[in-house]
Amino acid sequence: MVSSDNHKISPIVISTALGLGGRGIFPYTLWPAYRRLLRSVRETGTTVLTKSSTRFKRKGNLIPWNPLTWKYIRRLPGMGMLNAYGLTNEGAARAGAEIRLAVDAGFRVIPNFYPEFAKGTDRAIRETLEALEIFQFLLGQRFWSVELNFSCPNSAEEIRENVAQGLKCSREVRGKYPGLFIIAKVSICHPYEFAQELEELGINAIHAINTIPYEIIYPPPHNPRSPLWQVNGGGVSGGPAFNAAYKYNRELRQKVKLFLIMGCGVTSREDVKKYFDLGADAVSFCTLALRDPLEAEKVILL
Numbered sequence: 001m002v003s004s005d006n007h008k009i010s011p012i013v014i015s016t017a018l019g020l021g022g023r024g025i026f027p028y029t030l031w032p033a034y035r036r037l038l039r040s041v042r043e044t045g046t047t048v049l050t051k052s053s054t055r056f057k058r059k060g061n062l063i064p065w066n067p068l069t070w071k072y073i074r075r076l077p078g079m080g081m082l083n084a085y086g087l088t089n090e091g092a093a094r095a096g097a098e099i100r101l102a103v104d105a106g107f108r109v110i111p112n113f114y115p116e117f118a119k120g121t122d123r124a125i126r127e128t129l130e131a132l133e134i135f136q137f138l139l140g141q142r143f144w145s146v147e148l149n150f151s152c153p154n155s156a157e158e159i160r161e162n163v164a165q166g167l168k169c170s171r172e173v174r175g176k177y178p179g180l181f182i183i184a185k186v187s188i189c190h191p192y193e194f195a196q197e198l199e200e201l202g203i204n205a206i207h208a209i210n211t212i213p214y215e216i217i218y219p220p221p222h223n224p225r226s227p228l229w230q231v232n233g234g235g236v237s238g239g240p241a242f243n244a245a246y247k248y249n250r251e252l253r254q255k256v257k258l259f260l261i262m263g264c265g266v267t268s269r270e271d272v273k274k275y276f277d278l279g280a281d282a283v284s285f286c287t288l289a290l291r292d293p294l295e296a297e298k299v300i301l302l
C-alpha cells in the first residue's frame with residue numbers, strides 16, 4: 001500500500017452523506033449549516049466514504065430531481081431516517097470523475113462500490129474489477145482504498161444470502177489489488193462469521209453496520225408495517241438504529257481483530273465515545289450530517 005498522511009482513515013469518518021463524489025449532495029449544499037460542515041470536513045482531513053456507485057448507470061427508487069420520488073427518504077422520530085434510496089447513480093466512470101474533483105478540492109475520499117450480485121456472481125465481480133480499474137485510472141496514486149458495500153437493504157438481493165458472493169468478490173479484489181486498503185461494509189443481517197472470513201482472506205477493515213431493515217427495529221405485530229413496504233421496507237438509520245447497531249458491534253469486536261469502523265445510529269458525541277469504548281478503530285456517521293449538520297460538525301471536531 002502506498003502510505004502517506006492522506007492514506008489513512010481518520011478517527012471519525014463521514015459515510016455517504018457527502019454523496020457520490022464526496023463533495024456534498026444537492027440540494028443539501030444550499031443549506032449554510034451543511035456547507036459549513038463540508039468546510040470542516042475538508043479542513044480537518046476527515047475521511048469521506050462516498051455513496052455507492054455501480055459499474056453502470058442505475059435507476060433506483062429516489063431520483064434527486066424528481067420530487068415525486070422524495071418519499072423514499074423519510075424522517076423518523078429520534079433523529080432517525082428511513083430510506084429506500086435504491087442506489088441511483090450514473091455509474092463508476094462518472095463517480096470516479098466526481099471523486100477526482102473532490103480530491104483535487106482537498107477532500108479525503110474513499111469510493112464506495114456496490115457489486116450487483118443480482119446480475120450473477122461472476123458478472124458482478126467482473127464489473128467490480130472494471131470499476132476499480134476506472135478509479136485507478138482516474139485517481140492514480142490517490143486510489144489507495146475502496147469500500148465494498150455488501151449490505152444495502154434496498155436492493156432486491158437478499159443480504160443474508162450474499163455471504164459466499166461477498167467472499168468470492170473480496171478474494172478476487174484482494175488478488176488483483178494486493179496493496180489496496182479494502183473496507184467491507186456489512187449488515188446486521190450478516191453472521192459474524194462473514195467478518196471473520198473476510199479477515200482471514202486479508203481484507204483490511206470492516207465497516208459495521210449499514211442501515212437496518214425496518215422490521216428489525218420495528219418488529220411486527222406490535223408495529224405497523226413500514227411506510228415504504230412496497231420497496232422492501234427500507235433501512236433505518238440514525239437514533240432509532242443505535243441500540244441494535246451497538247449490540248452488533250460489541251459482539252463483532254470480540255470476533256475480529258482487524259480495523260473496525262463502527263457506525264450506525266450516531267447522533268451525538270456521547271454515541272461516538274460509546275463506540276470508541278467498545279474498541280472501535282474509527283466511528284462513522286451519515287444521518288446526523290443530513291439531519292443536523294451543526295451537531296455533525298461538533299462531532300468531527302471532537
Ligand SMILES: Cc1cc2nc3c(=O)[nH]c(=O)nc-3n(C[C@H](O)[C@H](O)[C@H](O)COP(=O)(O)O)c2cc1C
Pocket residue numbers: 015016017050051052053073081083085087112149152185209210211236237238239241263264265266284285286287288
Ligand atoms: C439517504 C441515505 C442513503 C444511503 N446510501 C448509502 C449507499 O449508497 N451506500 C452505502 O454503503 N450506505 C448508504 N447509506 C448508509 C449510511 O452510509 C450508513 O451506513 C447508515 O445510514 C448508518 O449510519 P447512520 O445511522 O449514521 O446514518 C445511506 C444512508 C442514508 C440515510
